[in-house]
Amino acid sequence: MSKELTISPFEVVGSPLCVASDDGQKVFERIQAALDAGHPVTVSFKNVTSLTSAFLNAAIGQLYGRFSEKDIKAKLKVAHLAQEDLALLKRVVDTAKAYFKDPDRFRQAERAVLGGSDA
Template identity: 30%
Template sequence: MNREKVNVSDVIQSKTAVSSDQGRKLFKKLSANINNKVFTDVYFNNIEILTTAFLNTSIGNLYGTVDSKTLNEYVALKTDGLPKSRADKIKLVMKNLKNRLSTHETNIEIFGEDEETTL
């Protein structure tokens, strides 16, 4: 089993994770690891500022490339040691993404994949 520890600050070369451009760097790293079947532990411990724009781009976009079961299997977000506000922000974004994914999957079941639906 291949397992890699990924420090967000190392991937984006910054202690502030605020932009979509930075998020794309982490997205590419995690996407490549999933495609190569590498289990990844993602650590945010050196990040001083964290925005939802970064999280939506880096983590949220993964939901568009793989199903949630695969994502949960290969990517673990480690929030140990983070200030409560940052850990809560990660949890909130993940909850919102899962709710949005659930709605999308329900729409596909009801209307089929080829139909575009907006609720």
């Protein structure tokens, strides 16, 4: 069994403010490399004071375009998140699953706005 790795966004970003998409990208690259190497990963948000959807979309949401939902569920954990941040991450994850699962949804959204048919 591969060794479990802990990745700290605070350490990667160098700040308690995990708000920028570019910083989320750096965390994504660390998680991706660890998962590619077969290591289970825990992302520890200890000492992080602020999170945004932009950061989490890049750091976590983007994993669903690279790994299967089953693999992510089996190998990725998060720790030290406050309740409201767990809720934010849950929304990001649900949105990411839908984003990568349903490529036609944009057309559906467009049809809904236009109130018309597929034609």
